[in-house]
Amino acid sequence: MAMNPTDPLAVPDPIQVATLDEIQRNRKVNIERLKVALVDMHKQVTEDLLRHEAHNHEGHVVDSLLAARCNAQEKRHEVKVHWRGLAKDEDSWEPAAVLLQDVPVAVKAFVKAHRKDESVDVLGKALGLSLD
Incomplete structure (x- = not known):
């Protein structure tokens, strides 16, 4: 130019x-x-x-697993999670299959410790976990 x-x-x-x-x-x-x-x-x-x-x-880091339920609307099992560093009102229901992939030791320990709870027993069977 x-x-x-x-x-x-x-x-x-x-x-x-x-x-x-x-x-x-x-x-x-x-x-x-x-x-x-x-x-x-x-x-x-x-x-x-x-x-x-x-x-x-x-x-999101799992602090503890609190309860289990079957969500009929979503057609999946869910676990109530308390998250590290968050308040209890921020606990949330998460898909059990996802938690089993992300924190398998915690899910297995939760199922084993709470197997007398019917919803947890159903969860364990749905995930194919042995309760021995």
Whole structure:
């Protein structure tokens, strides 16, 4: 593309010459400023925010399994889960088959410990778990 002689020319900024000592000194100053900013940033983090971050970082972590039911509408067995770091009002009914894949040891232990409960016994049989 041809340039028009009346177009303004881009003139670079003048080059600043620095010695190696000046560059290292500026680098140290920048590192110290970053350290101070990082400390200030960490002071602003609250305990609730830390718990929330830990929860999101780990995903939903099963704290305990509470009950079992057969959801006729969804045509599946479900287990009530208490999630680590969350309040009891945030407990939820989750598909038993998914929990068996995600936390098999917890599901098997729950079924074994509560096998006298009819809904848990039905759950164990539906999942094909031996109750021995």
